[in-house]
Amino acid sequence: MTNETTRDGxxxxxxxxxxxxxxxxxxxxxxxxxxxxxDKLLENQLAVAxxxxxxxxxEALNRLNAEGLVVLERYRxxxxxxxxxxxxxxxxxxxxxxxxxATSRAATRISEADLQRLQELEQLMETQFEELGWNEHxxxxxxxxxxxxxxxxxxxxxxxxxxxxxxxxxxxxxxxNRYSEPVEVRTRRTHAQHREILAALKARNPEWAQAAMNAHxxxxxxxxxxxxxxxxxxx
Amino acid sequence: MTNETTRDGxxxxxxxxxxxxxxxxxxxxxxxxxxxxxDKLLENQLAVAxxxxxxxxxEALNRLNAEGLVVLERYRxxxxxxxxxxxxxxxxxxxxxxxxxATSRAATRISEADLQRLQELEQLMETQFEELGWNEHxxxxxxxxxxxxxxxxxxxxxxxxxxxxxxxxxxxxxxxNRYSEPVEVRTRRTHAQHREILAALKARNPEWAQAAMNAHxxxxxxxxxxxxxxxxxxx
DNA sequence: TTCAGAAAACTGGTATACACTTTTTGCGGT
DNA sequence: ACCGCAAAAAGTGTATACCAGTTTTCTGAA
Numbered sequence: 001m002t003n004e005t006t007r008d009g010x011x012x013x014x015x016x017x018x019x020x021x022x023x024x025x026x027x028x029x030x031x032x033x034x035x036x037x038x039d040k041l042l043e044n045q046l047a048v049a050x051x052x053x054x055x056x057x058x059e060a061l062n063r064l065n066a067e068g069l070v071v072l073e074r075y076r077x078x079x080x081x082x083x084x085x086x087x088x089x090x091x092x093x094x095x096x097x098x099x100x101x102a103t104s105r106a107a108t109r110i111s112e113a114d115l116q117r118l119q120e121l122e123q124l125m126e127t128q129f130e131e132l133g134w135n136e137h138x139x140x141x142x143x144x145x146x147x148x149x150x151x152x153x154x155x156x157x158x159x160x161x162x163x164x165x166x167x168x169x170x171x172x173x174x175x176x177n178r179y180s181e182p183v184e185v186r187t188r189r190t191h192a193q194h195r196e197i198l199a200a201l202k203a204r205n206p207e208w209a210q211a212a213m214n215a216h217x218x219x220x221x222x223x224x225x226x227x228x229x230x231x232x233x234x235x
Numbered sequence: 236m237t238n239e240t241t242r243d244g245x246x247x248x249x250x251x252x253x254x255x256x257x258x259x260x261x262x263x264x265x266x267x268x269x270x271x272x273x274d275k276l277l278e279n280q281l282a283v284a285x286x287x288x289x290x291x292x293x294e295a296l297n298r299l300n301a302e303g304l305v306v307l308e309r310y311r312x313x314x315x316x317x318x319x320x321x322x323x324x325x326x327x328x329x330x331x332x333x334x335x336x337a338t339s340r341a342a343t344r345i346s347e348a349d350l351q352r353l354q355e356l357e358q359l360m361e362t363q364f365e366e367l368g369w370n371e372h373x374x375x376x377x378x379x380x381x382x383x384x385x386x387x388x389x390x391x392x393x394x395x396x397x398x399x400x401x402x403x404x405x406x407x408x409x410x411x412n413r414y415s416e417p418v419e420v421r422t423r424r425t426h427a428q429h430r431e432i433l434a435a436l437k438a439r440n441p442e443w444a445q446a447a448m449n450a451h452x453x454x455x456x457x458x459x460x461x462x463x464x465x466x467x468x469x470x
Numbered sequence: 471t472t473c474a475g476a477a478a479a480c481t482g483g484t485a486t487a488c489a490c491t492t493t494t495t496g497c498g499g500t
Numbered sequence: 501a502c503c504g505c506a507a508a509a510a511g512t513g514t515a516t517a518c519c520a521g522t523t524t525t526c527t528g529a530a
Contacts, residue, residue, distance in 0.1 A: 017309060018514065043481075053515045055290075058481090062294060066301060068395065074252065075481055075522040090393050101332055158325050160303065164403055167301075168395060253483065278512075288484050293512090310491040310512055472530085479524070487515085494509070500502080 018052040022060035025050050030069050030080050032139075033174030041070060041078035067167050083175045089223055095169050096217040099149065102156035102165065104210035107201050110155035115202060121148045122194045129187060138183070142173055148194065152201075152213075180220055189219060253291035254298075260285050261295055265304050265315050268409035276305060276313035302402050318410045324458055330404050331452040334384065337391035337400065339445035342436050345390035350437060356383045357429045364422060373418070377408060383429065387436075387448075415455055424454060 016024075026046065029035045041061060043054045050057070061078050064070040072078045083091075125144045132140075153162045180186060193216040200209035261281065264270040281292045296313050299305040307313045318326075360379045367375075388397045415421060428451040435444035 042479095044479095054481095055514055055516090059294065059297060062297070063301070066298065072481095077480060077523085090395055094393070094396060094399075097332060097336055158329070160325055160403060161329060164329075164399055168399055168403070277510090279510095289512095290483060290485095307512095312492085312511060474529090475527090477524105477526070479522100481520105481522080483520085484518085486517090488513100489515105490511105490513080492509105492511075494507105496507085497505090499504090 018056035019059045019063075022046070022050050022052055022056045023063055026060055027064060027069065030064070031170065031172050033172055035080050036174065037080050037082040037172075039080045041080065043077075067170065069170065069172070083171060085179055085223065088171060088175065088179045088221060091169050091171050092217055092221040095165070096214050098161060098165055098169070099153065099217060100210045100214045102153050102158065102161055103197065103201070103213040104206040105158060106152050106155035107204050107206040107209040109157050110152075110201055114151050114155050115198070118148060118151055118198055118201070121151070122191070122198060125194070126191055129191070138173075145190075152197075176220075179223070181222065186220065190216070193219065253287040254294045257281070257285050257287055257291045257295035258298055262299060262304065265299070266405065266407050268407055270315050271409065272315050272317040274315045276315065278312075302405065304405065304407070318406060320414055320458065323406060323410065323414045323456060326404050326406050327452055327456040330400070331449050333396060333400055333404070334388065334452060335445045335449045337388050337393065337396055338432065338436070338448040339441040340393060341387050341390035342439055342441040342444040344392050345387075345436055349386050349390050350433070353383060353386055353433050353436070356386070357426070357433060360429070361426055364426070373408075380425075387432075411455075414458070416457065421455065425451070428454065 026041070035041075043057050043061070046057045046061075047054050061070055061072060065072040065078070069081050070078050071081050121144050125141055125148075128140050128144070150166065153165045156162065177183075193212065196212045197209060197216060200212050261276070270276075276296060278289050278292050278296070281296075282289050285292070296305055296307060300307040300313070304316050305313050306316050356379050360376055360383075363375050363379070385401070388400045391397065412418075428447065432444060432447045432451060435447050
């Protein structure tokens, strides 16, 4: 995306460290599906491709390994992780629990500015969808959708919760699409659900907000249902 | 501890990698309180102390940073993280949610052998307590208690959940003791609670097991209560 | 084709060097 | 004594080279 040939090139204030660059680049390759499950991640190759030395590449790969996006085994070259249906189910179950909790907390803490931003983001997603149709809106949609959920996670004011959601429970888009219902059927529902979450947050109603978020997440991966029943056993 | 002068020296099967060694050593220093909040972590110093080069030390520090035990900022030397009361509350809240869920799942999945092991562990904790009294039993207790919770987490058969519990929600013992009730008051209650959790697991009752685990965790940090009420709003 | 053994490729780790920052030190002025 | 501030020292971030231990690929014979 950036036109740098050698190293940083950002004339902007804070130059990113080499690890950060490498980390984000590789992560992006995996999450967008440019690299698929099982693809080889060679340190030297990545080093020249990204324009840094092996050292920061190794750190980046280790981070991605810890996040579960890359599989590293001693003396073996790294490969892009594979996600079974069970993995996807597990991820969505945990996301439901944690993001539900986050949304509940956010309901009583979120600022007016963030509410505004959420509305704006949902608006953008909907107009983009109208303009671009079903398949071409995906790239932009993922980014906006990601920010939508990230704003809520941040509003929960629980730094560890936010970090876990951002770093341990990601699923590459390509994998998600493989297991989820087709775009055509989920898109409209997603917009409606986002609006409901937003309404619940505006109403400052934690229970509603949590329920709406849970419904949203479970609907994305139908196979993952049948567990929230357990959740209220704690009563 | 080991008498190695240069490198590995373990004649045992799988020699640990240098990063693993460094990671576990430093982590141990922090969790046991041998290093306290704010203490400096110098790469060179650790390198010679542990007997590896700077490279694996850096990887270890990065991991500990991701886990929240160490604070790293660019060009600044690392320091042992500080945990405020709010941090402790957050950690216990998240542990309650996640470990509660894990216990619920474990109830329907745990093997007889693991149940046996749990009983054994609890037995050990109680006899050690009888023999050693209140203060001297702590070192051993922490280890046994850790395994008790780890066995349950593993029995939930949710690898990401297990990893999160093991790596993102740890609190150094010294910090825990600062914020928790004094040992004298919590020890006996803990044993009773462990027994109840065990009973619920044996009864294969997910709701009971989850509730018992939640009660256990919240009782350890009284200040963290007042949030589970929200949890069943999802009904 | 299949398989074993040799060759190549790759990772994990060490050592060294150097740019860029932070941290400490020391000095001059008040 | 205390401040401010510049110079020196210490420390991290990255590059590079090199080697040992493994895995992966290649090659040639059965």
